[in-house]
Amino acid sequence: MNVSRTMIEEAIAKKLDVKCFSSNPFRLADLGCSVGPNTFIAMQHIVEAVERRYLAQGLKSEMPEFQVFFNDHVGNDFNTLFASLPTERRYFACGVPGxxxxxxxxxxxxxxxxxxxxxxxxxxxxxxxxxxxxxAWNRGRIHYTSGPEEVSHAYAAQFEHDMEIFLSARAKELVVGGMIVFLILALPNGIPASQNPYGIMFDLLGSCLMDMAKEVRRMIFYFGIRKVNLTSNS
Incomplete structure (x- = not known):
């Protein structure tokens, strides 16, 4: 968050033309907000940067109120999110499940x-x-790093499809002159997926999950046989 903060503030200062916005309030959305506190830190930094942008353009008298929409899946713990909202926030908060x-x-x-x-x-x-x-059948794995090439291609194709839908939706929702900022995991060109720290982590996690699944199957088989034997003896 700290590394990206300066880049976001510079982008707002250089490219966000608040003079073209006539509506009040100024609306922000955090897509995939989870339950905090990172989302609150990010939203506060952005609100402060937008306020500075209004002042820099001589629009102090037109400083808007701010409304922040916190979005995540319907299963997100919005109760925890809103229970921990900062008391000194300079915006009105809303939840948008979906x-x-x-x-x-x-x-x-x-x-x-x-x-x-x-x-x-x-x-x-x-x-x-x-x-x-x-x-591309990915048997025994939860990630693509140690899978065949067809597996990574399948993931890439799904990502491309999802991003097309995502960006098309945002293009309709964003006002003219508005701004979108994404922080997203990426793999530099030329770096094998097997050397990606996140990939290594998911491979380890997948191995643990597979061991747990095998142990559960072994226990089900053991107790199933024992139940049959006990029934036969009775």
């Missing part, structure tokens, strides 16, 4: 959209990974 892989807001209604470490989550598991007859 997937950002689709429309969330009315047309031309949001001035600033923000998303941090959320867009790498896909809308669904690529179907090829679940098909035993597909070369």
């Amino acid at each position: 997937s950002f892989h689709g429309r969330l807001f009315p047309e031309s209604s949001i001035h600033f959209m923000f998303s941090s470490h959320a867009l790498h989550w896909l809308s669904k598991v690529p179907e090829e990974l679940l098909d035993k007859n597909s070369p």
Whole structure:
């Protein structure tokens, strides 16, 4: 958050033309907000940067009120999110449940959209990974790093599809002259996926989950056989 803060503030100072905004309040949205506190820190920094932009353009008398929409899946713990809202915040808070892989807001209604470490989550598991007859069947893995090339291609195709839907929806919701800022995980060109720290982490996690699944199957089999034997003896 601290590393990206300066870049976001510079982008707002150089590119956000607040003179073209006539509506009040100034509306912001955090897509994939989770339950805090990172979202509160980010929103406060952005509100302060926008306020400085109004002052820099000589619009102190036109300083708007701010409204922040916190968005995440319907299963997100919004109770925890709103229970921990900063008391000294300079904005009105709203919750918007729903997937950002689709429309969330009315047309031309949001001035600033923000998303941090959320867009790498896909809308669904690529179907090829679940098909035993597909070369992209990802048996025994929860990630693509140690899988065949077809697996990574399936993930990439799903990501491309999701991003097209995401950006199309945001294009309708953003006001003219508005701004979108995304912080997203990425892999530099030329770096093998197997050397990606996140990939290594997910491979380790997947190995643990597979061991747990095998142990559960072993226990079910053991107790199932024992139950049969006990029934036969009785």
